[in-house]
Amino acid sequence: MPAVMTPGAPPISGDTVYVQPKKRGRVAYWLLLPGMLWLFIFFVIPLFSLFVTSLQEPLGATPSAGYGPGFRFANYTDALTTYTPEFIRSFVYAGLATVLCLVISFPLAYFIAFKAGRWRNILLVLVVAPFFCSFLIRTYAWKTILADDGFITSFFNALNVLPDDRILATPIAVVFGLTYNFLPFMVLPLYASLERIDPRLIEAAADLYAKPWTGLRKVTVPLAMPGIVAGTLLTFIPSAGDFINSALLGSPRTRMVGNVIESQFSRDAYPTAAALSFSLMAVILVFVFVYIRRAGTEELV
Amino acid sequence: MAKKSVSTGNVEDLHLVQLVKEYGQSRAVDDLSLTIPAGSFFALLGPSGCGKTTTLRMVAGLEDPTSGRVLVGDEDVTMKRPYERPVNTVFQNYALFPHLNIEDNVAFGLKRRKEKDIGPKVADMLELVELTPMARRKPSQLSGGQQQRVAVARALINRPDVLLLDEPLGALDLKLRRQMQIELKRIQVEVGTTFVHVTHDQEEAMTMADTVAVMNQGRIEQMGSPEEIYELPRTAFVANFLGQSNLVSAKVVDRDGDRIVVDAHGSRWAMPTGRSVQTEGSVILGVRPEKLRVERAGGGTRSDGNVNAVNGIITDVSFVGVSTQYMVITEWGQELIAFEQNMASGDRLRTGDDVSLSWEVQHCFGLSGDDSVDAGVGGEILGVGLRPGHGASANATGE
């Protein structure tokens, strides 16, 4: 969770969390008022706005004629049927990126949690550091790295594994970029969970005849579940709505729902864009709900 | 893959052969050789940092020795991974899997080894440790004592050749600890497995074990039955670590049949030759506080054939209910401790009284003059001044 992302913040685990004597009275409401009001007006209400926009009726033949209030639910069916491939593609890419991210991040988080000793803080800073350099710039850098005449592409070409003889403008690059962007979001929650695990538990598993992989499966992973759930959600959700990676590293064939929403908005086709946006949110919410239920953890904040 | 060691069901001897564990320049375990006979309850006793836990972990396979070998029966298990050894561990803080309930915790080892009839075996084991109603609970819902029993059950159910216990009673309060000591002993006798118990609590070691080995700085100082090592320590460390001792520097001046005569700051005392490590040169004469009799000076007891005596002045008296502790300062300025059971009333001795301390010749022991009289004196307990009563732990913390 972002709290552990911040350098300089104390580790959540390892310090005692004190049961605070909670004060009663109305001070709480005054403290909450400004922030919650802000969130209400600028987060909650906009969602309603979005919904309202998504139901608007066209006032003319083209988007430039504008839109008026209405209840055109057909906006949804139109948008979803027209852009089904993009929708599905978004979730596929996001899913792949999340899995890849998990696989790459787990050893790193494991290392920092169990084997880093006094290098731990430095490593955590190193994990977070790239985050400070604008993510657009970093994604753009991948364009350089994965360029057609670049070292990496040439290498894989020599092995004849690339279907299109290039990496850029293919789904590979997009998924790769997505994976990259969210690594810190995966590493940190994983680390926070792993760090809480008493290493003796892993030793006990070995003592009780569990081979290393078995120990990982039966002891480490179940105990790291809260971190895994948090990390996968923090990766999947933004990935599903991303359009930057697809725009910079992909091609029209890799368009995701985010790209469509963006282009529709820039063409003033607000209802379609809003319908897509709202649907994306709805699907994600459903997914998150089901996922959390299945993974069995409720404590995320 | 290395061949798995399956416990043969016959309990085996455990051999540690010249085990060394180095960390950089220092040796945590220094050429330790030991044979623990099958079926015995063996205690490895020592202060924190003496290497006892490291030794245990090497037996379990959780550490690799720098050199030396570990054998279970005839089989060299040194290069086997922990899950390949017929050895199980009860960890210091139990290490129960928090995400599994008690049943699953206990069944863990059996499942990994794909044994049959796991259900009945788990049920039997839970009955053995009297935790049957807790089977579906999670470890966090159990008390410390109950968790401890689960840890034991989880290890024992696999019928290991050797069960290792790493200070398992450290976290329990006194009363519970005593209870568990009896429990564990009972279980060991009933099941017949070799138990190797690591502890810093000398009372625990002496109560439970058949054989105790006292470790210091990576080496075994002395090993034997609790009575042997208590009544006849061979080094100052052992003398001070187990209970308390009065250690006086002396020189051997005469030998008389089966006795030697030593001179300690002017007093002449006798000691059986068999009870001294050294029979010439400088020695340290030791006698335990409970063996000393305290009487008013001039009461007629002086050193004669069967009794050694010395005069002194009481500097402190502590009434501890069961006994009274006296600190007595001798002519040469050394403070000795004496414990007397409170048997008779009347004529209580007080600070400042002149007294004579005496003990039977058979009760003292001799140590090498090269030993330091302070070796093994408790880290937490002050060097001078009254120490806790007879039988209490000399050291407070564990590893």
Place this chain on the structure above:
Amino acid sequence: MAIDAVAREQEVPSPQPPEIETGRLPLYYRASHWVRSHLVAVFAILALVYLFVPIAVVILFSFNSVGANGRGSTAWQGFSTDAWTNICVDPNICRAVGTSLQIGLFATIGGVILGTLISFALVRHRFRGRQTTNLTIFLPMATPEVVMGSSLLALFLNTQIPLGFATVLIAHIMFTISFVVVTVKARLAVLDPRLEQAAMDLYADEKQTFRYVTLPLVAPGIAAAALLAFSLSFDDFIITYFNKGPSVTTFPVYVWSAAARGVPPQVNVIGSLMFFGALALVVIAQLAGRVRRR
């Protein structure tokens, strides 16, 4: 009885160990053990390399010389420090950075204040509606930026609020609040309430306790939250893009529009500066923390 025992050798129980070689463990074993215990390290380092390759490229390409057409490119065109010495050769870049800095500053101030107030309420007070409050705070972190950006845009469109600096700032404050809350809350939760009780025992009233005890102790958390809020704001693209209107250009927006034509090396210069600057800040914070603790 042991007291009368004659001294004897250490009693060795009768079974003797079999004769075996007891030197160091064989090489094959030690080697495989070394590999086994360092396997994780290898993967960890690979992951770190993966993390840093683009950064290295960014830094490297900040020294890229601009091609003949005056545009940046993804191809290396020769070493030059021009970009570093002439950062504002295209005034748009510097203006964009300036805008981002401004927005970042105000958004941080706004987000930190609002978020810290909420944190105190959450940790220290009892109130009704805790579940809803937590949900409302948590939800923005779980919402894709496209949705947040587009919904805000919908709001502004429907209420006919003109898009510009203000709308961007509003959006930024909105999404930083959640992160500030999580960060400060974590710091507050590990604050021992007995410290404040001790202060009051020593004649400090509520205000003084807050000023001299609570605030200094929460300060690191607030500082961390501020740093986080600033980074999120400076780096934000999607939400900004949707709500900026025609006249506002933040740095990420500039990069996005430049990406089509070719990103000039100055952008990489700024990226490198950001990286090193933030790194330095974090290192200083860590060192300061260590010194303080000592």
